[in-house]
Amino acid sequence: MIALTARPNRLIHEASPYLQQHAHNPVDWYPWGSEALERARKEDKPIFLSIGYSSCHWCHVMERESFADPEIAAVMNQHFVCIKVDREERPDLDDIYQTICQMVTRSGGWPLSVWLTPDQKPFYVGTYFPPTERYGRPGFRQVLMALVRAWREKRSEVEQVAAQWADGIARSDALDVVTGDLPDRQLITDAARAFAARIDPRHGGFGGAPKFPNTFALELMLRHWKASGDGLYLKLVTLTLRKMAEGGIYDQLGGGFHRYSVDERWAVPHFEKMLYDNAVLPLLYIAAWQAAAEPRFRRVAEETLDYVIREMTHPDGGFYSATDADSEGEEGRFFVWDRQEIVAVLGSDLGELICRHYGVTDRGNFEHSGKTVLHIAEPPEALAQALNLPLQEVEARLAEGRRRLLEAREKRVPPFRDEKVLTAWNGLMISAMARAGRSLRRREYTDAARRAADFLLSHLADGRGGLLRRYKDGQAGIPGYLEDYACLAAGLIDLYEATFEERYLNEAIRLTEETLRRFYDGSGSFYLTQSGSEPLIHRPRDLMDASVPAGSAVAAMNLLRLQPYRGDDRFRTTAEEAFRRHRDLMSRAPGGTATMLQALDFYLSSPTEVTLVGGAPEAWLEALGRRYEPNLVLTRVDAPRDDAPIWAGKAAVGGAPTAYVCRNFACSPPATTWEELAQYLGS
Template identity: 50%
Template sequence: MSNRLAKETSPYLRQHAQNPVDWYPWGEEAFRRARDEDKPIHLSLGYAACHWCHVMAHESFENPEVARLMNERFINIKVDRQERPDLDDIYQKVVQMLGQGGGWPLTVFLTPQREPFFGGTYFPPQEGYGRPGFTQLLRGLSEAWQNNRAALRQNVEQFLQGYRVMETLMLEGETPPEQDQPAAAARLFAKNTDRVHGGLGKAPKFPNPACHDLVLRLYQRLHEPDLLRSLELTLDRMAAGGLYDHLGGGFARYCVDERWAVPHFEKMLYDNGQLVKLYADAYRATGKLAWRRVFEETIDYTLRDMTHPEGGFYASEDADSEGEEGKFYVWTPAQVEAVLGDADAALACRAYGVSATGNFEHGTTVLYRPTALDAAEEAQLAGLRDKLLAARAQRTRPGRDENILTSWNALMIQGLCAAYQATGTASHLDAARRAADFILERLSTPEGGLYRAWREGTAKVPGFLEDYAFLANALLDLYECGFDQRYLERATQLVELILEKFWDGGLYFTPSDGEPLVHRPRSPHDNAWPSGTSTSVFAFLRLFELTGRELYRERAEQVFAMYRAAAAQNPFGFAHLLAAQDFVQRGPIGIVIAGERSAASTLVASLQRRYLPARVLAFAEDVPIGMGRHTLAGQATAYVCRNRTCEAPVTSAVGLLERCLE
């Protein structure tokens, strides 16, 4: 027997469709029953690739006795946090206010009016891991609901007050003295980089692409060796470790250790999109060929394993297959020998660190690159890698979340655009266009807005700030790659909708016409991907440079002022906003090209191959700043503009780069 979740399009919700739990999706039907029966709501949030979500489902939600207790005493609601990041944001803050770190599965208990009174993350069925048992928790909260509701009401009031306090504190604080905040943050990240293994922090260790992007930007501006050293160490170690899939390409979500050795094997589109862009930008800045291999292999993975036949990108792949975490990815020497034979297996095992003892469970090895090979060995290894990849493809693959999410697709589109500009590889641009056209056709509302998610022909959930902001920037990148004016026009429309739907004395995460919730979040912090707030600021600034519309610049400056103190106190949480501040501090370069587009390819390519993080690029007839710009002697001609003033025209690629690098 299946429950209501069988009718949902979310892969995560469908994973729970056979539970004996009487699950509801988020919606009025569940709220009405909670009110009618005067029962509290048990809200469970997760996502399809979440390992501990699977564990809790198996231990508790598939257990008939636990399910009976849930059904008798609670109204149970399942939410896919990828479809509803607003709910995830609101109710994660409950766990944070309780002094916990947050995470998934997120377990929160609500009144029938959706007000929180208790929360946590994973709970084992019985007491353990330093946590109360889930059955114990259910009984205790149910009894409190029946017999001590005043205490729970007090919890509700404290949480509601806590929302207000958290946002007030974020806007308060001492404004830092006038200084180069982006440079100070980049130097801090470099100083705190693990000197042996790269990356920020200890185990578990995450890629943090927004922080490393800021370091790269500041290295390009300041040329300080420490910035480059920290970036090189991090990018090299991530690519050499188990975080990176050495056979199939692509990055896992994080590593459980500080050496990048053992990943949590799930692969997320948002990580891979950001890391393609980071490695492509770093390649443009340094010319380091090893980084080109990494981003191109990651693109190969995305196009091979994570792409809808019509061009959109899927959300994620699970860590587990056949009920075991990492089983799809790990190897033993015997398995390598069975594919390659003894002689070739010896080279492959040495290259990928495969040993009899292993570095993972049951004597298996997560592939990594412990030593450098000579050129002849690398050439031989490439063929062996293909054979191992083909053999691995015969294994049972991890589950794939085939939700197509607007914001995450936009991140991969930006990665593809950076890769195209770095290499000129036409297939990268083709893939970016197909994905963008998929989103524009299938996830646009009739009124011109955006939906959040699409699956199986159904678009659902009105878009959030990050959907509008990420897609606006992705479309601007696409315009700068191929100069298709429809992408520029749609990006401008999305920015206007950001101001209409999300601006009210600052930027909110949810639209003004969205579902009323117990709290309307702003969510300016970067998390695993940049915040919608900081990404909106980038879109404002880029369009201001192209259009001269003062409102865009004014709104960006207002956001900088709102979060200047918070960014100084917590640069890690505002790295992308500081990158936008760096864009402003440099005095952005606006480059306008006059002439036939086909005749300007040399000028355009010279700009695209160089890492110039504070430039915008357009053809004269497409943008207001291009008015009155003409060719010289019938040749394609570029105008370099700073602070609304354009320099003398230039027709050579060498001369153009010299102007941009002054």
């Protein structure tokens, strides 16, 4: 029998929607903190630590099956101190114990289930456990009782395992300090070749099912195409982006990307939508539009950002974190369709056209349900030819069908939305909105970036020069992590280049200084947590890309992008230290260090500094926005200034707007027409 408690547990007082989702479990949950840890020490009880997030499908399943079961909860309450953690709020705890899980089981994921000694050392770990044995997995009740016996009868063996695993995590991200030369471009070439060798030549993307976008690897391939001129890399990137845009991983009606595809064809996704995916993917699509001049890439980027503005924006300007995969207790219910539903909304003629376009059949493609995840089965050109109709007419009819289906879908019960505002993820979205606003000349995107930046700088500042991690329901909390500082600084740099408002540039410089003060180890590496933060069994470094770029890589890129505004070489030399320190890691694990390799590309390519003096003509900005210039530094001043090297000695010619292009410490003559500026930029 499954039942909810009449009286909520301690999680009812937490801001995290994920913790709130467990507040009525019969489990005596604690949030992570001194109260729970002290109780475990005082009563000499092991800790059961459960880590997940609000839009995690299998987290919901385990909650329904086990944590809401009063009999299982009774065992948990009697024998363990039970702690629930939102991994999006506490990436440090997730990093530590996820790394242990991957080391021990060769896999990981969420929900993450870890059993700890009272001094926080893990001795048993897994992910999802069904309540009773199935799927080849032991039952959760079975695991609990086995661990109770082990704690009681084999305590010394348990503590020995805990000590070994704690030692393993301490050594897991150790980096040898590499002295000598900086890495050269061969490191980038080797990584790009390795990525290209893994691309699925039919469907794009890397490997088979499940298939993730792997945005950062694709970005590096695009950069390598720019540097090498080898068209293969552009071909493979654009193949992947076309197939994703045609697949069910992309929301064909509302815009935006789901988390990943469960098949190799991008057809059926895992349906949650995460803010970070919908920040980094539009930037890749814009870059591909600039590189390949395919209008569809621009359209996908715009539809994705429009979705974020429409559905994921806080009234005061920040961006929400995620929407769930489930609605009304079923995964994907909000997004899938059958033929009868479509015909009922659109009528037979338009309904059949839409069904052909989106591959809707009586059989369906989703879990033998007769429902279909919409995907592009017949593109407009094929339909126009098959029906002997003008392409313009077919496109207009398809647009009308999409509009009406979206209106009908909005009447359904929507998935749960996690409305916490996270600084790092907002920083990524500020970058996306600002760069899209600048490149596409879409003021609404620039305005959305400005409102979000102002929201974060006012609501997530800690009053002591630092940042907080999370805002929810009027409350901000949790000291910021490396990614919070680095991603917000990166967003502010992009916002400065979109608006030329120096307050954003100054704040980016200040946050980068704070990044070095709080997270830098002094020899080329960055910690995930601040100096002086809560003591844990390990202070992890933020080295590897995951769903979001590695904080250390974003920090390195920020240092290089801001160096032209510095009167000393500190930012550049610190980035060089990072490249030396990460050289071996970049060589061994390019898939996990693609963002650091992008920073290395920026460094080795000699950034293109474009300084506009006396004005920023719209025609110039529009033309610049169409160019793929991944290593561009764009700035504007009214007259020569001596407070930053990039502005020194640059004057308007004859009072007219003037541009200077600088590379490798040498600048072009002043340009007063776009033709001159384009000549200095090169082909």
